Amino acid sequence: MLLYKLLVEWIRLSQPHLLSLDRNTRTGLILAGIFGSYAIGANGIGNVMGFFVEASPFRDLTVGRFSVSSVEQLFLIGAIAVAVGVYTYSRRVMMTVGDGLLALSPLAAFVVVVSHSLVLFLFSSTALESLLASLGLPTIPLLPVSGSQAVVGSVLGIGLLQGLKGVRQIRWGVLGGIASGWVTTPLIAAVIGFVLLFVVQNVFGQEVFLPHDPGLTPSAIESSSGAALLPVAGMTSGLTPP
Template sequence: MIFIYLLSGLFLGFGQGANALSNIFGTAVETRMITFRKAALIASIFIVLGAVIEGSGPSGTLGRLGSIDALGGAFTVSLAAAAAIFVNVRMGIPVSSSQTIVGAIIGWNVFSGRLTDLHSIAIIGGSWVGSFLLAAGIAALLFYAFQYWINHSKMHLLVQDLVVRYAIVIVGAFGAYSLGANNIANVVGVFVHVSPFKDLNLFGIFQFDGVQQLYILGSLSIVAGIYTYSRRVIRTVGKDLFELSPVTALVAILAEAIMLFLFSSQALHRFFLKAGIPPIPLVPVSSANGIIGAIMGIALAKGGKNIRFNVLGRISLAWITAPLMAFLFSFVALFIVQNVFEQTVRQPVIYTFNRITVEEIKEQGFDTAALATVNGRSFDSEQSLYKELKAQNLYDRQQLMDIIAITQEYPMQVNTGGLRLKGLHKGFTPQQWKALQQLDEHTFTHKWQLKQTLAEDESWSTIAKPSTELEKSYNSKIESTLELLYKSFYYTPKQNK
């Protein structure tokens, strides 16, 4: 059944691929600096490499935006996001899976009665605007640098043309690698904790764990989209918005590649943290935003003339409507899948105020006297509980979210064998893995119970009051790892433990 559910993720990857080539090589193909076939081949190879080698970095923020807890829900959300991309591709408009997957996840939140993390929306939305402006700024600076080089270079025109062609190949490969690393989480990230693949050893040389095989499959679906459906969008990006020369096409590709690298490189993220510099968040960003931003940066650097504002307006409108379209598709599709096809799209969740949870709320420093109206009661909707507590005007939003998280019943049973079977054990330190093994077969009712039990081991404990970016990043990494455990160990009450 998991392979059927995976089809929606692969369809999303197909839609992503239909946009990918235009966002990486669209300007170069339209200026005839590289053929479509060569561009498709280079993009395909390096998207796969980027996904497999460095594809896990940006997935955490989407997980915090909405924690989809049923395979049927993940299937429907991916399908809705893919459908929104497909509609825009048919119109020749470049949109990204980063845009549509967010709208689809919010649709699941509303349908399931869950709250949406506004902080994550702010980070993701800010990254969309930031990626556009960053790519535009980088492109403008590169344009002036290349213009100076051309004006002062004594290089023959034929040699210059050859240099630009080779540079486009190298920079395009770099951009494709960064795109694969940054966007693969959108395609199959929701299926990581249920990956059906076991570790694979090829000739004793190459070894791929289950997650890497999942990323390979997702990236191959992107490749399929590149080869079959990307020509229509290439023209919009490479020619319709603003006429580019071969050199400015190179500048646009390089600016986009740098932008994608900044938002996806785990090594650069760690370097910034160690240097005490606030890092750029590892967030899936829109490559479409990047390439359009780069083209606009070049156009403005050249005086802003000849920009086709009707095309720009059509693209900008699509960037607003695409997430909304995905939201509507998701909400309607979830209703149909649940009620017509009788598939589970969300797990029933209970929020209980009993002696155990109220004591934990008090332990966390909250005034429990204000909980008198809900003590001893259970709620089946996060939103209804939030509204009842909010009406008392005694807690702010973050405090309400913390209280709700404590009361959530989330039955889990520790199963390290399952983690090893999926290849997920490689993501833990030896000390963390040892602590996990000691809890094998133990059951927990609440997430915080598992977290506190693991925190008794130093390798799982977070820093109480992080003061530096490095300490905050350490805590964030622990929390992301715990989220993987929660999803992997979860069982429904009807299941046998």
């Protein structure tokens, strides 16, 4: 919302030519799209492909001075899969966000994409975390965040900024459908995952769960030893030497 106000005020004060404004807006949308793609990749690809890092079938490749690790090859496959998804099934999602929820102007669309991208970047940038830590400032946790929630929140912010007129233009039925998807998606994924793992384990006889025994670390042994000695110390403290 703040970014949108600043841009509107800057346009009002500078009064650029219509053609110049159109050119700058198009350039800004392209750059914002590039930044958004980077932020989605940084935040999303690790959430999906990170589960397969330990089971990666690839080996490190070295060609001259260039080397590609098995993890990088795994992430490359994930990036290709993301690109295929964009070209196949993303159009309806883009139309829902860009026009179905609230009709956006080019300037508003730029603000939405930049805001969404900044949120994803803040929660996925290790460089930013290191910088804040070096300055003695509180760090932002590196956590997976929902890109759909970020972009929908940005669109709603644009609508609320326009006052009562903008609130009336928000299609609340579409918003309700999106929110219901946020609730039902993890439930459906949990059911599908349970069924698939059940079939793999009981039909194909594959092990799908590895019990994890953290063991006793030196600190745990020390703390447990100290806790075990406390009752003994209490019993002996009341004894006096003959």
